[in-house]
Amino acid sequence: MVVDDHPMWRDAVERDLADAGFDVVAVASTGLEATARFPAARPQVVVLDLQIPAPNGVEVTRTVLAHDPSARVLILSASGEQGDVLEAVKAGATGYLVKSASSKELIAAVRAVAAGDTVFTPGLAGLVLGEFRRMADPSEPEDPVSELTERETEVLRMVAKGLSYKQIAERLFISHRTVQNHVQNTLRKLQMHNRVELTRWAIERGLDDEE
Numbered sequence: 001m002v003v004d005d006h007p008m009w010r011d012a013v014e015r016d017l018a019d020a021g022f023d024v025v026a027v028a029s030t031g032l033e034a035t036a037r038f039p040a041a042r043p044q045v046v047v048l049d050l051q052i053p054a055p056n057g058v059e060v061t062r063t064v065l066a067h068d069p070s071a072r073v074l075i076l077s078a079s080g081e082q083g084d085v086l087e088a089v090k091a092g093a094t095g096y097l098v099k100s101a102s103s104k105e106l107i108a109a110v111r112a113v114a115a116g117d118t119v120f121t122p123g124l125a126g127l128v129l130g131e132f133r134r135m136a137d138p139s140e141p142e143d144p145v146s147e148l149t150e151r152e153t154e155v156l157r158m159v160a161k162g163l164s165y166k167q168i169a170e171r172l173f174i175s176h177r178t179v180q181n182h183v184q185n186t187l188r189k190l191q192m193h194n195r196v197e198l199t200r201w202a203i204e205r206g207l208d209d210e211e
Contacts, residue, residue, distance in 0.1 A: 001043035031055035050077040061091040095119035155182040160202035
């Protein structure tokens with residue numbers, strides 16, 4: 001079952017899965033449609049976007065798994081934010097891909113999830129594992145860097161090396177404003193106030209030496 005509110009994206013995913021030999025038993029564009037069609041369709045795997053008209057992907061995950069615990073949910077989302085990933089996993093999703101994944105990666109992920117494996121876009125698996133380790137052992141000190149996304153960490157390392165926002169933007173092929181947003185998000189997550197404080201902290205942790 002494919003659930004996405006963007007028709008072109010939904011159709012492309014449905015087509016790729018069908019071409020790979022999967023039987024797409026249902027499609028939906030909203031959370032309400034997904035939960036309504038799930039009981040009759042009884043899909044083995046639900047490929048689900050998070051940001052869909054209510055209820056959202058996390059709520060849909062909870063609902064369909066409450067109805068059929070043997071089903072598997074693979075999130076396919078534009079977001080790679082820690083909060084979104086952890087919410088989805090805690091709701092019961094066994095896979096999480098960002099939408100930059102190729103058709104080949106999506107097909108492999110659906111096969112793996114259907115077989116009972118967990119699948120995550122590179123960089124997200126460690127985040128999830130770290131969170132569940134902390135849940136199991138609250139006394140374990142939390143690494144602040146684990147709060148950052150892969151891109152935020154990448155930008156932080158370049159800030160620590162002394163690169164300007166413009167240089168970082170050119171290296172990562174993103175806009176100057178996007179670099180600023182990543183730095184602001186990092187400051188918020190690490191509870192710091194300015195770039196000087198952030199740079200000093202990153203250098204003390206050796207992030208300027210890491211590739």
